[in-house]
Amino acid sequence: xxxxxxxxxxxxxxxxxxxxxxxxxxxxxxxxxxxxxxxxxxxxxxxxxxxxxxxxxxxxxxxxxxxxxxxxxxxxxxxxxxxxxxxxx
Amino acid sequence: xxxxxxxxxxxxxxxxxxxxxxxxxxxxxxxxxxxxxxxxxxxxxxxxxxxxxxxxxxxxxxxxxxxxxxxxxxxxxxxxxxxxxxxxxxxxxxxxxxxxxxxxxxxxxxxxxxxxxxxxxxxxxxxxxxxxxxxxxxxxxxxxxxxxxxxxxxxxxxxxxxxxxxxxxxxxxxxxxxxxxxxxxxxxxxxxxxxxxxxxxxxxxxxxxxxxxxxxxxxxxxxxxxxxxxxxxxxxxxxxx
Numbered sequence: 001x002x003x004x005x006x007x008x009x010x011x012x013x014x015x016x017x018x019x020x021x022x023x024x025x026x027x028x029x030x031x032x033x034x035x036x037x038x039x040x041x042x043x044x045x046x047x048x049x050x051x052x053x054x055x056x057x058x059x060x061x062x063x064x065x066x067x068x069x070x071x072x073x074x075x076x077x078x079x080x081x082x083x084x085x086x087x088x089x
Numbered sequence: 090x091x092x093x094x095x096x097x098x099x100x101x102x103x104x105x106x107x108x109x110x111x112x113x114x115x116x117x118x119x120x121x122x123x124x125x126x127x128x129x130x131x132x133x134x135x136x137x138x139x140x141x142x143x144x145x146x147x148x149x150x151x152x153x154x155x156x157x158x159x160x161x162x163x164x165x166x167x168x169x170x171x172x173x174x175x176x177x178x179x180x181x182x183x184x185x186x187x188x189x190x191x192x193x194x195x196x197x198x199x200x201x202x203x204x205x206x207x208x209x210x211x212x213x214x215x216x217x218x219x220x221x222x223x224x225x226x227x228x229x230x231x232x233x234x235x236x237x238x239x240x241x242x243x244x245x246x247x248x249x250x251x252x253x254x255x256x257x258x259x260x261x262x263x264x265x266x267x268x269x270x271x272x273x274x275x276x277x278x279x280x281x282x283x284x285x286x287x288x289x290x291x292x293x294x295x296x297x298x299x300x301x302x303x304x305x306x307x308x309x310x311x312x313x314x315x316x317x318x319x320x321x322x323x324x325x326x327x328x329x330x
Contacts (some may be wrong), residue, residue: 038210045158045208048216054158058301059164061279062315065268065303068277071309072266080309 103295125219138236142224205267230312233260253320295320
């Protein structure tokens with residue numbers, strides 16, 4: 001009877017031990033994956049630090065194009081302007 | 090004779106082999122599709138959006154995954170927010186509300202791009218981005234943005250997102266011109282590369298990343314139109330998120 005109880009407890013203990021071992025390894029793996037994801041997030045943030053440069057680059061490009069177009073507008077307007085009174089343009 | 094031939098070709102082979110090993114690999118740059126989504130002034134948006142000419146905008150960002158770090162960046166401001174979307178079972182929070190008030194004279198010009206970047210440290214979630222441009226009284230020329238299978242009438246401002254290398258068009262009701270090259274013959278930096286296929290239709294190829302094209306009507310009063318194009322080289326699968 002005692003040996004039966006001992007063997008049942010042994011089997012139960014071994015099962016509990018392996019369950020605990022699995023739980024510990026699962027938590028460790030999850031923690032490692034989360035740490036890796038956090039490191040990746042830091043790397044992603046650093047990699048996109050140049051967005052500000054791009055943003056100002058778009059603005060600079062738009063401004064340069066508008067300056068160019070304003071010159072073209074003046075040229076177009078001068079070509080289509082009616083001659084000044086007195087015959088001289 | 091044989092020994093001298095080996096003497097000539099062996100060093101040559103060695104040099105060629107070493108040169109080949111040092112050739113630079115030409116890998117295309119990775120530019121991800123913009124797929125951050127939510128609503129702008131009550132209208133749904135995904136990736137790109139054009140906002141109204143109002144100076145104040147309500148922006149909502151929605152995400153199925155946690156957003157641990159969020160940046161909002163314009164030509165003028167940089168703001169960061171931490172843990173904006175954290176989904177607890179007892180406190181579900183899927184969205185982030187942001188009120189954007191344009192800074193007069195700097196952000197209300199019509200060419201100040203607003204960039205939204207969301208980062209997650211949730212395993213496999215990665216990052217997501219969005220771009221916004223806002224109508225302005227300086228850009229009022231009506232146009233038609235023929236972009237990525239859609240055809241939409243716009244007034245003065247448009248954005249297009251599609252894969253790099255694909256062909257898109259902008260159509261106007263009157264004759265327009267684009268900015269020409271610099272006086273020294275060089276191209277204007279950041280200008281979209283394209284050409285007019287007729288007096289009112291401009292055709293361009295999606296760039297790698299971003300480009301800007303400004304148009305002006307040739308007839309008086311000269312009105313302007315601004316277009317921002319974003320070409321991506323890679324998309325991210327979000328199905329499981």
